[in-house]
Amino acid sequence: MELNKIISPVLSIARYSTRKILFNRRWILSLIIAVLVGSIMGYAATLVDEPLDSGATLLDVLILSFIMPIIAMIYGSSLIRNEIEDRSITQVIIAPLDRRIAYFGYYISLAFALSIIMVLINLIGWLAFYAQRGMDGDSLAILASMCLVSIMGSLAYSALFLASGVFLKKPVYFGLFYAFIWESFIGSIPGAISHFTVRHFVRSVAAGWVNYGSIGTYDGSPVSVSIAVLVGITVAFLVLGAIVFDKSEYP
Amino acid sequence: MSSAVPAGNFKPPVIQASFLSKWYGDVIGLNGMNVIIHEGITGIVGPNGAGKSTFFKLVMGTIKSNAGDLLVFGQRPWGNWRQLSSIGFCPDYEFLPLDMTGNEYLRFLGGLQAMEKNALEKRIAEVAIIVRMKKDMDRKMGGYSKGMKQRLKIAGALLHNPKLLLLDEPLSGLDPISRRDIIELIKSLNRDYGHTVIVSSHVLHEIERMTHSIALIYKGRAVASGVISEIRNLISQHPHNIILEGKNMAELAKALIDRSYTYSVGFNNNRNSITVKVTIPEEFFDSMPELVEMTGARIERMFSQDDNLESVFKYMVGW
Numbered sequence: 001m002e003l004n005k006i007i008s009p010v011l012s013i014a015r016y017s018t019r020k021i022l023f024n025r026r027w028i029l030s031l032i033i034a035v036l037v038g039s040i041m042g043y044a045a046t047l048v049d050e051p052l053d054s055g056a057t058l059l060d061v062l063i064l065s066f067i068m069p070i071i072a073m074i075y076g077s078s079l080i081r082n083e084i085e086d087r088s089i090t091q092v093i094i095a096p097l098d099r100r101i102a103y104f105g106y107y108i109s110l111a112f113a114l115s116i117i118m119v120l121i122n123l124i125g126w127l128a129f130y131a132q133r134g135m136d137g138d139s140l141a142i143l144a145s146m147c148l149v150s151i152m153g154s155l156a157y158s159a160l161f162l163a164s165g166v167f168l169k170k171p172v173y174f175g176l177f178y179a180f181i182w183e184s185f186i187g188s189i190p191g192a193i194s195h196f197t198v199r200h201f202v203r204s205v206a207a208g209w210v211n212y213g214s215i216g217t218y219d220g221s222p223v224s225v226s227i228a229v230l231v232g233i234t235v236a237f238l239v240l241g242a243i244v245f246d247k248s249e250y251p
Numbered sequence: 252m253s254s255a256v257p258a259g260n261f262k263p264p265v266i267q268a269s270f271l272s273k274w275y276g277d278v279i280g281l282n283g284m285n286v287i288i289h290e291g292i293t294g295i296v297g298p299n300g301a302g303k304s305t306f307f308k309l310v311m312g313t314i315k316s317n318a319g320d321l322l323v324f325g326q327r328p329w330g331n332w333r334q335l336s337s338i339g340f341c342p343d344y345e346f347l348p349l350d351m352t353g354n355e356y357l358r359f360l361g362g363l364q365a366m367e368k369n370a371l372e373k374r375i376a377e378v379a380i381i382v383r384m385k386k387d388m389d390r391k392m393g394g395y396s397k398g399m400k401q402r403l404k405i406a407g408a409l410l411h412n413p414k415l416l417l418l419d420e421p422l423s424g425l426d427p428i429s430r431r432d433i434i435e436l437i438k439s440l441n442r443d444y445g446h447t448v449i450v451s452s453h454v455l456h457e458i459e460r461m462t463h464s465i466a467l468i469y470k471g472r473a474v475a476s477g478v479i480s481e482i483r484n485l486i487s488q489h490p491h492n493i494i495l496e497g498k499n500m501a502e503l504a505k506a507l508i509d510r511s512y513t514y515s516v517g518f519n520n521n522r523n524s525i526t527v528k529v530t531i532p533e534e535f536f537d538s539m540p541e542l543v544e545m546t547g548a549r550i551e552r553m554f555s556q557d558d559n560l561e562s563v564f565k566y567m568v569g570w
Contacts, residue, residue, distance in 0.1 A: 002365075004365055004367075005365045006365075008362050008365040008366075009362060009363045009364075009365055011362065012359055012361075012362025012363050013362075013363070015359075015362075016348075016359050020348075023350075086346060087342070087344055087346050088346040088348065090313065090340070090342055090346055091346065091359075091360060091363065091407070092363065093311075093313050094311050094313065094335055094338070094340050095332075095335060095360075095363035095364060096332055096333055096334070096335040096336035096364065096365075096411075097332060097335075097363060097365075098332055099332065249313065249314040249315055250308075250313045250314065251275065251305075251308060251313070251314055
């Protein structure tokens with residue numbers, strides 16, 4: 001098969017969906033969250049003694065542990081499901097394109113858009129904090145590590161929540177349960193049970209790269225294992241989602 | 252198996268459905284449908300809920316049949332995404348992204364079809380002319396009228412120059428001028444551009460303006476298919492219900508009973524209204540002036556219960 005017959009439709013879906021994600025009304029939600037993170041971190045910068053530790057802790061608690069799964073849930077679970085519900089999925093389903101490849105196009109757009117949003121939120125939080133407390137090499141390293149970890153987390157969460165949109169008719173309920181109960185609550189319980197969350201492996205990678213604050217002392221899994229698990233989660237949900245998307249009917 | 256094709260067409264069928272069935276839980280979409288559709292324009296006519304859209308979705312492979320067999324260009328459509336390059340589909344529902352311009356939307360569709368950039372731009376310009384939307388292609392679709400949206404949906408279906416075009420209720424919700432324009436466009440798509448077009452509607456006379464080959468679908472079955480005139484003959488062999496309202500209806504009823512075309516006569520809720528069941532409606536209507544004069548009846552209202560398509564289908568299935 002000619003490569004263009006795959007690349008062109010995938011890029012077409014990715015461009016179309018990215019535009020939908022980034023420029024629909026939900027950008028206001030992302031903006032509010034970014035402003036909130038900036039405000040909290042900006043205010044915190046005036047209060048704390050150890051800027052490197054405190055800044056890293058805030059980025060961990062606010063973004064990695066809380067905001068990332070929620071934003072991923074909001075965008076991911078609705079992306080394909082909304083198109084199935086309003087039947088705009090028809091234009092993709094009736095294209096001469098393997099549906100599994102089309103699904104990959106949706107994934108690219110979600111992962112890309114989510115990565116951009118998370119990097120921007122990290123950047124705003126970091127600027128609000130470190131602009132007041134000194135933007136040195138160490139703080140830049142924290143930003144770079146948190147952005148990289150956020151991108152890895154975005155890739156995994158995108159696969160998980162995008163798949164929920166094809167597995168379930170009401171993925172938002174699953175998403176709410178997963179983001180708030182499983183990731184936030186179960187993920188906070190000390191002990192091995194917290195290891196059954198994406199958050200644990202995202203934070204474990206961050207713990208290997210950042211030596212400051214709560215994330216620097218996080219007792220996580222080894223970085224290589226965590227990366228392998230995140231890649232495994234991403235691939236597994238991508239494959240499962242693509243199979244279900246391919247075999248589903250679209251009345 | 253019924254065939255929506257004039258006699259003498261020996262080309263292989265475009266679509267061949269044998270005992271095709273589809274149900275959604277307890278709801279039956281298609282129920283053992285048999286139909287053969289050849290090149291040209293074919294009208295799929297049936298009341299709402301008859302199974303027209305279900306048939307199209309099966310042809311497109313967006314849903315899977317529960318029983319029976321369906322061949323499109325000799326191949327089964329479910330899971331056969333390669334075949335979709337030969338088919339263009341214009342659904343009956345709204346799904347256009349209203350924040351995009353017509354050009355942007357067609358570029359998106361062209362990308363899905365893996366069309367090369369220069370060829371795509373050329374083709375977009377061509378289809379914009381075909382559907383007479385050239386001037387409006389740079390406008391956001393949110394500002395389009397219903398007719399313009401319909402044209403753009405057809406443009407989207409045409410973009411990759413498919414052999415087969417499926418247009419599901421393309422006239423639905425349009426004003427008379429837009430209807431006329433779309434009818435002309437559909438005829439032109441076959442006559443001037445060689446597309447095989449299958450168009451659905453629940454209005455028989457609209458389909459008649461486009462084609463003489465039709466398939467009548469009712470409750471998930473193709474109850475008849477072929478040339479419209481043949482189907483009309485079939486319909487006219489069944490008794491027609493005609494309601495007459497006015498004064499002195501009893502005398503008129505007595506006179507009607509003696510006529511050879513009368514199958515039965517009965518009073519409705521009062522003596523000013525009768526229902527006449529006739530086997531040859533043309534003779535009934537021809538004889539009415541004479542009967543009115545003879546009986547002194549004063550007819551205030553006369554209408555057929557069977558003018559609607561639902562009644563036609565009831566005839567066809569023997570109700």
